[in-house]
Amino acid sequence: MDEEYDVIVLGTGLTECILSGLLSVDGQKVLHMDRNDYYGGDSASLNLTQLYQKFRQTGPSENLNLGRDRDYAVDLIPKFILSSGELTRMLVHTDVTRYLEFKVIAGSYVYRDGKISKVPSTEMEAVRSPLMGLFEKRRAKNFFQYLQNWKEEDPATHQGLDINKCSMKDVYTKFGLEAGTQDFIGHAMALWLDDDYITKPARATVDRIILYTQSMARYGKSPYIYPLYGLGELPQAFARLSAIYGGTYMLDKKIESVNVGEDGKFTGVTSAGETVKAKKVIGDPSYFGAGQDLESGGKVRVIETGKVIRAICLLKHPIPGTDEADSCQIIIPQNQVGRKNDIYIAAVSSAHNVAAQNVWIAIVSTIVETSVPEREILPALQLLGNVLDKFVSITPLYSPTSPGTADNIYITKSYDATSHFETVVEDVFDVWQRVKGEKLVLKKREVEVEA
């Protein structure tokens, strides 16, 4: 291979595929490689055979009657798309929506005092919701109306609060909201994983609540949408975008080395004895030493920032208490179970073409806090009823140690414990800025390709 590329991308996870697509559209010559023979890396969706192979090194057990292999697309990371969020904007901007079909997630639930309740998606549901008493509902309504009317440039709408400076605690206090309501707002709507936000400036929380309510208002039922055939479709769609704009794809390529010159700058990548040259490399942490022992002298390019436990559970029934929902999110706020981090459940089913008829896939996840992570997720497992089979992973999360501008080696972050893709898109923007030295601007496409 004597061709030289502008950028080599390693790993076909969603972050890398979005970047690859955007760079190809930008006119860069991109070579995109993956060590696996499938797309998606850590954000792939697997069929049953692949799933059992990955976790058990065996085939699916016959007596569970799970149905046809090809009916399955089991996500490795549990995430949904906020319908008014940044990933949606990215999908629409790049027009990859034409390769995908989405469905609304049927409901979002929150755990309180041993049972789950739906996060209201309509006024009617809000009025009936057991989550707040009558008077508290009124106070909450004042709070939500405040947010609805708030305008940056109109101090009259600020009611004396500077949300860029004051803490979220100050805001809660002003509206007299109870602890349970604070939990609900901070965790089920602002989707914070812990309580650190309370003492920080309120603005970030307000923005997240607004994002949540806009997403909720967009399609009703829940703030989330989900691609048919699983999340693994997302990287594939962006990979196709990249290919259409000239990107070259090579799967099933073991990467032997990422090479640097005497000046320490990236020069190319060696795979199967062949070396390909490029100006820059972008890749997920697993291509840059994540999880490997540090060889003496080797440069430490990524560091572990925490661990996530994920338990993929196969069920033959909807999750109890969700009104037979074909899909849902359940949030167990940390306070409710004496933890520091929330536990999430994300459930999808045959309605999303990711499982055989009458099979539900529920993934429980949280940030690991103790040395026995499996015990930490018990409160969530108890909500699921009978679990047919369960695949547990404890995954370290990695971040790059440097921005990469010095050596042209740009590393993305692992997929975190949040329930949505906002941080993934943040990472895309961040890497783009590092690689290109300028902000990524999503212009509205001028050309509509008509059907």
Next chain:
Amino acid sequence: MSNEDGPVKATQVKLVLLGEAAVGKSSLVMRFCSNDFNENTSPTIGAAFLTQKCRLENRIVKFEIWDTAGQERFHSLAPMYYRNAAAAVVVYDITKASSLEKAKAWVKELQRQANPNIVIALVGNKLDLVSDESGASVAPKSKPAAEEPANEAEESETDAEDDATPPPPATTAAAGDDSSDSLRQVSKEEADEYAKEAKLLFFEASAKTGANVSELFTEIAKNIPDETPTKPAAAQGQAGRRNGARQGADSGVDLGERQQGKKGGCC
């Protein structure tokens, strides 16, 4: 710009192209799509797929044609590519024996992975390169595969850096049993027999002269059941539904639709 848009409903059909590099997949599509009414003559760069209608006696089949975008070149085609495809055109080059083997591999892959009711057509392309048979008006036998500038210019699906087709190997009458075909390496009988066995439609065609190209797509259209149960994904996201924001029982969503209304700053 068809002048009569009858009351006949169009069946939307996703069709995928497969085959070895440089057998003429993109050329066949361009021949088919720009020969008809000129709705799609100039696809914008990066067009996701091309569309072309095929009028039958009693209905219209609207093909949504997906090209590989070169992802098959290093065996890196995504499963998403043939997801929900109702038809596949598997192309080989009749002047290159190895391309038929590759085609057979694709057929196997489709039968394993794709929608079980998929209509598959096997196409031996570059018929113009062998001596005249079956009424194909053959271009003068000059240097083969060298000139197709018109197609190249319009093509947007293929890679920018498409390496030029290596001219077919200069072997003389290797597998060809037809008397005068010097370049032919795959006999019509051999391919036809394989197609029958594997239950495929079969054509020899030329993207260059247009021989058999519209026949090919018409025959595929005829073989598509009237009500295709699986609608291609894009059929939904596109112009089709403009009706209201809230979804029906199936809660499928159209992302593009509400874009404009969405901004409104940060409250």
